[in-house]
Amino acid sequence: MYYRCTACQQTWYYPIDRCVFCHQPVTRVTPEKFTIRALTEVQIPSREHQKVPYTVLLLEDEHGQTHTRKTFQSYRVGETIEDTTAAASQRTVIATKIRYSLDEAADRLFRLMGPLSIENKSKIAILSSCTDSDPALLVLLVDHLLKNGAQTDNITIGERFADDKAITKAKKILAGHPLLSELELVNFSDEAHETIPFRRSLFDIPKRLIGSDLLITLTPLALQTAKENALISSHLAGVFPGQRGSNLQKIAELPFDNPILPKLLCLIDARVAAISDDQDNDRTQRTQLLFLGRDFKAMDKCMCKLFDVPEHTLLANSQYQLAGEEFDVIQSPV
Template identity: 30%
Template sequence: MVRVIRWVGESSGKKYIHPIERCIHDGGNIKKVIGTKTKVIGITKVHIPNPLHPIVPYNVLILEDEHGHRMPKKTIKDYCLGDVYEDIPNAGDNAIAAVRIKYDVGEAVDEALELIGGLAVSKKQKILLKPNLSIPGYPYLGICTNPQVIRAVISYLVRKGAEPKNITIAEQSFFMPLEKAVEKSGIAEIITEFGVNYADLAKGGFIVKKEREFTFEIAKAVYETGLLINLPVIKTDTVLGIDGAFENLTRFLSKKAFDELAKNPLKAGLALATFPHVFPPFITVGDASIGMQGNGPAMNGEPGFFNLIFAARNPVVHDTAIQEALCLKKLPYVELAGTLGYGTYEIENISFVGNELDAIRRDIKQPIGSKLIQE
């Protein structure tokens, strides 16, 4: 499944490759035309690397859809003129969707979710969304989950039949009042737009969960929902390596439990490895639309502009794939979780859909100074 999108003036017939609300030619209405049946009509093989495309050779295909609309597509695999190009969805636990954002974040999120088999939701189902909003910062800095991604996920759920009143956005901050942490995030507009709920996890109840030698206090909301969607912003972390699927779950813990783990990074890493077994099954949509590189996860990092959306059914698969795609050092807690049988850690056994690993791989600025991550 690949999507070629045009915004077309209903009266003028003018076509645009970027989203617009009114036709620039005559001010008329716009309709979105999406093509999904594509064939290869042009091929360029590139042999010269650059920082954003370090692995060569690769191919740039020109794809044409059933409407005659065209788009470029980078791929490592070789194709011939006239070949059909398609991305086949994979709903397996070892699959991850990696979708490049073209001009429309919403379409990228939709495509990523459909590439992992889509989500089945019911009208009465309670849905909990957990973005990363714990540190104050504007989304364009890559500090918090992009509100466009949150909006896209909610729109997807509503189209699938979910009731906005049954959708809750939940977060907490261990460092300051949550209201202050999220005031720059753009979340207030989304709550008003859709009529969804918003919850400060610190003000809800917690239940005790034991796993191996660890005792956790975890928000009750996790176990009272029918569908949990983890929405981390993908950014580097000087302690954990990356803020991904695993790190974003830590704010389901009580502050007491979090502070106890924070005292010992090595112990925290061991505890993190048990999370896939402690939490009920969940979907992760990784927001790498902007993201962060360098000494994240806060003001010492810098925007990464990764221009990607990831989606996976397993957090081990999700964080391993991002580790490899961004050329980060090995994440020991993710590897341990894989060793414990909580997900596929061997990169050769992870199935990439939407884009091949080598087609999106790039070397970003590494976080330095972690006692947890291997140098």
């Protein structure tokens, strides 16, 4: 993606609102087809590029603009690369790295995911405490939903808040952003529940979720090196009343299509990865990564593999496919 002046046709690779030469508006250009004009194989590691060999491609898009891209795959000069919708499989995990701005990266992530099939009356629940996630990412998510047909009155943000203090803090965060201040904040601890049997388990589900057409989880990346990890699975299990451990077991046994959870979209904010050891010492890594997918177990499996932490035994049979504009580069983000 780059930005082009509507008048003088000057271009920029970083976000800009108006042309610095003629002060006219600029438009986003999203190329989808690239031709490899040259390539260089790098054999010597450097800072942030420890894994070698890799190749740097010089690309020309369908508009004649040139780009560079790092890759671990083998290509030849003259070959064509296409960036199209990546989420062909329910197990696909889309990854993207922030280059210049969160806005630009989020736009690329949603574009690669493909259409969400949202209607005016679609009920959407966003699972986020608002306090442990960046409000800017939440704003971009809501803005994307509205641009795709959702209505403000049909979007709620919720979590099982521990106490009134947490709710007050969340309300303050939402009130600080005009777009978020219009949304309803829900405490799932106070919501009425309905018991639904599925297979051999009983699920106490907040009625608000039963009536939702889409459930979006917004989860910051926090993993542990000394314990089994199931990031989004645990996040979902926390919505249901009762013991989180037993809920996790039941959630993990759900097939992709099930009558318990609405259609899912899982967004992981991994810009700063928090990884703690057995002494609860946190190690943070700035990866500048965002991940998006539809299958929460595939997402959990992917995070454990990429960040080299133990996965929960419940994820043993889960599979994932990593995709995105730079999916072959994101082999070992930390």
